[in-house]
Amino acid sequence: MWSEMKPILKSKSDDEADYFPSSPRKDWSINLMKFVSILVIFMTGLAIGLSLSGHLSRFYTSQTDLFFPRTTYAASCDGDCMSLQNFIKPPHLIHSMSDEELFWRASMVPKMEEYPFERVPKVAFMFMTRGPLPFAPLWDRFFKGHEGLYSVYVHTLPDYRLNVSMSSVFFGRQIPSEEVSWGSVTLVDAEKRLLANALLDFSNERFILLSESCIPVYNFPTVYEYLINSAHTFVESYDENTPQGRGRYSRRMAPKIQLYHWRKGSEWFELNRELAINIVAEYKYYSLFRKYCRPSCYPDEHYIPTYLNMFHGSLNANRSVTWVDWSRGGPHPATYGAPNVTVEFIRAIRNNGTFCMYNSRPTSICFLFARKFAPSALGPLLNLTSTVMDF
Numbered sequence: 001m002w003s004e005m006k007p008i009l010k011s012k013s014d015d016e017a018d019y020f021p022s023s024p025r026k027d028w029s030i031n032l033m034k035f036v037s038i039l040v041i042f043m044t045g046l047a048i049g050l051s052l053s054g055h056l057s058r059f060y061t062s063q064t065d066l067f068f069p070r071t072t073y074a075a076s077c078d079g080d081c082m083s084l085q086n087f088i089k090p091p092h093l094i095h096s097m098s099d100e101e102l103f104w105r106a107s108m109v110p111k112m113e114e115y116p117f118e119r120v121p122k123v124a125f126m127f128m129t130r131g132p133l134p135f136a137p138l139w140d141r142f143f144k145g146h147e148g149l150y151s152v153y154v155h156t157l158p159d160y161r162l163n164v165s166m167s168s169v170f171f172g173r174q175i176p177s178e179e180v181s182w183g184s185v186t187l188v189d190a191e192k193r194l195l196a197n198a199l200l201d202f203s204n205e206r207f208i209l210l211s212e213s214c215i216p217v218y219n220f221p222t223v224y225e226y227l228i229n230s231a232h233t234f235v236e237s238y239d240e241n242t243p244q245g246r247g248r249y250s251r252r253m254a255p256k257i258q259l260y261h262w263r264k265g266s267e268w269f270e271l272n273r274e275l276a277i278n279i280v281a282e283y284k285y286y287s288l289f290r291k292y293c294r295p296s297c298y299p300d301e302h303y304i305p306t307y308l309n310m311f312h313g314s315l316n317a318n319r320s321v322t323w324v325d326w327s328r329g330g331p332h333p334a335t336y337g338a339p340n341v342t343v344e345f346i347r348a349i350r351n352n353g354t355f356c357m358y359n360s361r362p363t364s365i366c367f368l369f370a371r372k373f374a375p376s377a378l379g380p381l382l383n384l385t386s387t388v389m390d391f
């Protein structure tokens with residue numbers, strides 16, 4: 001660039017020099033004027049060159065965005081790439097990091113306790129779906145008016161594009177995703193990928209995993225206060241002496257993981273930031289699950305419950321905040337559709353008269369979310385939000 005620009009400028013300045021009639025007194029002032037004009041022309045040329053290259057790179061970026069959305073990470077920061085703002089809250093979710101690179105970056109913890117910015121803790125709502133989100137309108141209503149207190153992340157099949165309006169909380173919230181197959185370790189990989197992407201935002205403090213068939217049963221302020229002020233994380237973790245519990249343990253995991261460590265629990269976890277970082281950074285036990293928790297073992301039901309039991313048991317409430325109905329037996333829980341959604345039903349999920357522990361005190365609020373609901377339940381649920389769910 002420099003070698004190309006210099007001769008052009010030189011010939012230009014020679015032309016310009018012709019506009020100044022040469023006087024007999026070729027004194028220093030003429031030399032100064034020449035110098036200044038050369039400088040002005042040079043700076044103008046530089047400015048034009050820079051703005052052109054800026055336009056070109058922006059054009060180039062938008063083209064690559066369109067065709068290779070995975071490769072725009074390097075070009076995706078606007079203006080000051082090194083600003084604190086870009087570091088603590090990356091403006092785009094799309095990046096080209098591999099899981100290995102992403103997990104490494106997401107596991108970083110600042111050594112300073114004070115933040116150089118006002119940190120309002122947020123709840124990260126992480127949705128794991130193959131594709132569509134039938135309850136997006138219900139969630140949009142749930143989040144309305146609470147901007148700044150939540151973040152949304154969506155993991156889909158790699159090629160799926162969510163079709164939501166620009167005003168939806170789900171707009172532009174898909175993370176770079178990979179193939180997931182039910183019951184395999186790829187589900188744990190997707191969970192870690194969601195956690196890691198959410199950890200890049202330093203204000204995210206609580207991390208809740210949800211599916212496309214989950215709904216909220218309390219309003220946002222209740223959910224926010226409940227999670228942010230909890231001393232415990234909500235991961236179901238129990239010991240079950242059945243073929244579907246202890247029966248899935250493999251002796252080949254010993255001596256690092258013993259049968260008495262082994263726990264089972266629902267995949268739909270809620271974690272605080274500290275534990276989320278530990279899980280994203282953890283590889284030793286994960287690799288044992290990857291090798292030996294198969295087939296018919298379901299790592300997503302055992303890895304996090306077992307790992308927390310081994311190292312962070314006292315931080316866990318050992319119960320889930322997502323209601324589910326297993327009462328009918330079989331490998332899948334009951335699914336509720338339009339005819340099942342009534343005021344009484346939702347009221348019973350919110351409070352059925354039983355108590356659970358919250359910060360070591362009994363409470364009647366045990367579940368904040370519920371599953372599974374069929375898409376047909378959307379209409380009746382939207383009808384109930386103001387009367388039962390208070391949003």
Ligand SMILES: *[C@@H]1O[C@H](CO)[C@@H](O)[C@H](O)[C@H]1NC(C)=O
Pocket residue numbers: 163164
């Ligand atoms: C996206 O959603 C809109 C509104 O629901 C619909 O009209 C449109 O056909 C959808 N586009 C695709 C590609 O599915």
Ligand SMILES: *[C@@H]1O[C@H](CO)[C@@H](O)[C@H](O)[C@H]1NC(C)=O
Pocket residue numbers: 232308309310313314315316317318
């Ligand atoms: C959850 O289980 C762990 C054992 O893994 C236990 O130490 C902890 O006290 C339990 N949490 C609560 C809130 O009871």
Ligand SMILES: *[C@@H]1O[C@H](CO)[C@@H](O)[C@H](O)[C@H]1NC(C)=O
Pocket residue numbers: 334335336337339340
């Ligand atoms: C939902 O309602 C239908 C029709 O009343 C009923 O057949 C079905 O068992 C109900 N499902 C559940 C999970 O209660």
Ligand SMILES: *[C@@H]1O[C@H](CO)[C@@H](O)[C@H](O)[C@H]1NC(C)=O
Pocket residue numbers: 352353354
């Ligand atoms: C209330 O819900 C809990 C959790 O689903 C269940 O174990 C309990 O049996 C229910 N109690 C009543 C009275 O329905």
Ligand SMILES: *[C@@H]1O[C@H](CO)[C@@H](O)[C@H](O)[C@H]1NC(C)=O
Pocket residue numbers: 379380383
């Ligand atoms: C919503 O409630 C109104 C009035 O109760 C009722 O007419 C309508 O059918 C309901 N819509 C759905 C989708 O349930």
